[in-house]
Amino acid sequence: MAQSITTLTSANFDETIGSSDTPILVDFWAEWCGPCKAIAPVLAEIATEQAGNITIAKLNVDDFGDIAMRFNVMSIPTLIVFNKGEVAKRLVGAVGKGKLLQELAEFLPNSH
Amino acid sequence: MAIHHKVLIIGSGPAGLTAAIYTARAGLLPLVIEGEPSSTSDQPGGQLMLTTEVENFPGFPEGIMGPELMTRCREQAARFGAEFITEKVTRVDFSSRPFRAWVRETEYSADSVIVSTGAQSLMLGLPEEPRLIGHGLSTCATCDGFFFRGQEIAVVGGGDSALEEAQFLTRFASKVHLIVRRDALRASKIMQERALANEKISIIWNSTVSKIHGDDKVAGVELTNTQTGATSELGVTGLFIAIGHRPNTDLFKGVLDMEDSGYLITKPGSTYTNIDGVFACGDVQDHTYRQAITAAGSGCMAALDSERWLEHQH
Known part of the structure; x- marks a missing residue:
C-alpha cells in the first residue's frame, strides 16, 4: 500500500515535526512552481518505498508563508529533513531520485 | 543485456518531444530519456519549464504557460507510443552500432540516436x-x-x-x-x-x-x-x-563534433552530426534562433532525417 504524504499546516506543523518517530522530510512547495511539480512523483515514490524509515510531508508556502519564513525558505522547492524535531538537512532546488536518495542515505537503514 | 529501441531520443524539450511525436507516429516506438528534475533548465521539458506565459507559439492566441505546453507535447508523444525514462544519460558510446547509452548501470541501445539535450542557464561564476x-x-x-x-x-x-x-x-x-x-x-x-x-x-x-x-x-x-x-x-x-545559456554537451565531448562554445555542429540544412545515424536538434545545436518553435521545427527535421536514414540501412 502506498504510504500517503502528510499535509502540514500551521495547525499541525510543530506537533507533527516534534512527535515524529522517523526523520521527516518537509517539501516546501507551491502550485505555481514547475520544479516542485517535477519532484512530486519522486517524493511519492520515496514515501512508498521508504515507508517506516522516513516520513514525507509537504507544506504549501502560499498558504503558510509564516512557516516558510520561520525556516528562511526563499526558494522552492526547498526540502528540509527534521530529525527528532531538529533541522538535520536542507536541500534547495529540485533533484532526481538517485541524487535525493544519496542525500537521504544518512537517514535510511542500509538496505540494498 | 541492453534494452534496444530503433530510435533513442536524449532530452525532452520542444525539439526532443517533437522528434518523439514524429518518430512515434512513424511507428518507430522511440525511447525518450528525458532527463531528471532540477531547478535549472536542464530538466524534463527543458527551458520552458521555468517560464510563464508563452505568447509566440503559433496556435495559442491567448498564450499558454510554458510547463503546460511541454506537458501537452509529452502527452502527444506518449499517445503515439513514445516511451519515457525520467533519468539522465550518464555515458554514451557511438563508436559502433547499435549505438549505446547508459543511465548509471543500465544499458540502452538504438539503431539511431537523436540528441536534443538543450542548453542551461549560465551562472556568473562568483565564488559566493x-x-x-x-x-x-x-x-x-x-x-x-x-x-x-x-x-x-x-x-x-x-x-x-x-x-x-x-x-x-x-x-x-x-x-x-x-x-x-x-x-x-x-x-x-x-x-x-x-x-x-x-x-x-x-x-x-x-x-x-x-x-x-x-x-x-x-x-x-x-x-x-x-x-x-x-x-x-x-x-x-x-x-x-539570466545572462544566457550554455549547451548541455558535456556527455558528447570527444564523440560529436562541436564548436569551441560547446554547441554541436550539424550539416547545414539538416540535423546530421559527424556520426552517421546520430542526429542533433534544438538549442544544443542552435545558438542563433533558440525559440521553442525553431527547436520544435528542427526536432521534426531530426525525426524525418532519422526515419529516412533507417530506411536505407541493412
Missing part, C-alpha cells in the same frame, strides 16, 4: 554563488519571485529571458533593477518596450555584478562599471541571473 543559491540568489523567477514581496531586487542580463523575469518579478518586488553589461539590450523590441514602460523596472547600464554580499542570505551586490572600472554598491535582497 553556491552558498547563496536559494538564499536570495536564484535562476528561477517563477519559482522564487513570491518570496520577494515588497522587496528591492535585481536581475542580471539584457536578453529576452532577463526582461521577462524582470517583468514577472514586478508582480512581487517593490523595485527591480536590471543590470546590463552593455549600453543596449539584446532583447526583442516588444520586450524592451514593455520593460521600459514598467515603472518598477530601472536599468543600470554598462555594469556587471562583481560580488554578492551576505553570509546566509543576499544582502546587496557590488557592481563594476564595464567602461570605467569603477565599483558601486546596490542594496538588494534578491538577485536573479
Whole structure:
C-alpha cells in the first residue's frame, strides 16, 4: 500500500515535526512552481518505498508563508529533513531520485 | 543485456518531444530519456519549464504557460507510443552500432540516436554563488519571485529571458533593477518596450555584478562599471541571473563534433552530426534562433532525417 504524504499546516506543523518517530522530510512547495511539480512523483515514490524509515510531508508556502519564513525558505522547492524535531538537512532546488536518495542515505537503514 | 529501441531520443524539450511525436507516429516506438528534475533548465521539458506565459507559439492566441505546453507535447508523444525514462544519460558510446547509452548501470541501445539535450542557464561564476543559491540568489523567477514581496531586487542580463523575469518579478518586488553589461539590450523590441514602460523596472547600464554580499542570505551586490572600472554598491535582497545559456554537451565531448562554445555542429540544412545515424536538434545545436518553435521545427527535421536514414540501412 502506498504510504500517503502528510499535509502540514500551521495547525499541525510543530506537533507533527516534534512527535515524529522517523526523520521527516518537509517539501516546501507551491502550485505555481514547475520544479516542485517535477519532484512530486519522486517524493511519492520515496514515501512508498521508504515507508517506516522516513516520513514525507509537504507544506504549501502560499498558504503558510509564516512557516516558510520561520525556516528562511526563499526558494522552492526547498526540502528540509527534521530529525527528532531538529533541522538535520536542507536541500534547495529540485533533484532526481538517485541524487535525493544519496542525500537521504544518512537517514535510511542500509538496505540494498 | 541492453534494452534496444530503433530510435533513442536524449532530452525532452520542444525539439526532443517533437522528434518523439514524429518518430512515434512513424511507428518507430522511440525511447525518450528525458532527463531528471532540477531547478535549472536542464530538466524534463527543458527551458520552458521555468517560464510563464508563452505568447509566440503559433496556435495559442491567448498564450499558454510554458510547463503546460511541454506537458501537452509529452502527452502527444506518449499517445503515439513514445516511451519515457525520467533519468539522465550518464555515458554514451557511438563508436559502433547499435549505438549505446547508459543511465548509471543500465544499458540502452538504438539503431539511431537523436540528441536534443538543450542548453542551461549560465551562472556568473562568483565564488559566493553556491552558498547563496536559494538564499536570495536564484535562476528561477517563477519559482522564487513570491518570496520577494515588497522587496528591492535585481536581475542580471539584457536578453529576452532577463526582461521577462524582470517583468514577472514586478508582480512581487517593490523595485527591480536590471543590470546590463552593455549600453543596449539584446532583447526583442516588444520586450524592451514593455520593460521600459514598467515603472518598477530601472536599468543600470554598462555594469556587471562583481560580488554578492551576505553570509546566509543576499544582502546587496557590488557592481563594476564595464567602461570605467569603477565599483558601486546596490542594496538588494534578491538577485536573479539570466545572462544566457550554455549547451548541455558535456556527455558528447570527444564523440560529436562541436564548436569551441560547446554547441554541436550539424550539416547545414539538416540535423546530421559527424556520426552517421546520430542526429542533433534544438538549442544544443542552435545558438542563433533558440525559440521553442525553431527547436520544435528542427526536432521534426531530426525525426524525418532519422526515419529516412533507417530506411536505407541493412
